[in-house]
Amino acid sequence: MTTLGTDDEHWFDDAAGRLIRPYTVSNGRTEPTTPMELLxxxxxxxxxPHGQLGPDHAQVLGLCGTVTTVAEVAARLRLPAVVTKILLSDLVDWGAVDARSPDPMANASNPAVLETILNALQRRL
Structure with a gap:
């Protein structure tokens, strides 16, 4: 087994994947408080935020050092998008992250946009 990072307390098994269930990461929540799209x-x-961040929130915050999409954060965390949205919305609520709607030109049903996202996700994984 290997860990995701030296400061990360969540274990990751190369064959099994993340060993902590996604609903545990989101504390059982199923809806983010801030509406977000994948783009x-x-x-x-x-x-x-005041106080100490949990390891998942700290990892998400670290991935937001430059402008990125919700989809890319989810792919890098290897978490379902809804769990990532919940973690991000917590950070938005705490004032640590800013979220903006995608550019209207980035239509999620546009095949060129979808291909660009797919290529980016494949490079990351």
Missing amino acids: SMVIATGCH
Whole structure:
């Protein structure tokens, strides 16, 4: 077994994947408090929430150092998109992350946009 990172306390098994269930990561929540789409852009604001961040929130915040999409954060975390949206919405609520709707030109049903996303996700995995 290997870990995801030296500071990460969540175990990852090369064959089995993440050993912590997604509903545990989201504390059983199924809906984010901030509406987001897969193509929504997120970036850290530089403001850190009061208190100590849990390992999942800290990892998400670290991935938001530059503008990125919800889909890319989910792919890098190897978590379902809805769980990633919940973690991101927590950070938005705490003022640590800013989320913007995707550009209207980035129509999710546009085959060129979908191909670009697929290629980016395949490079990451």
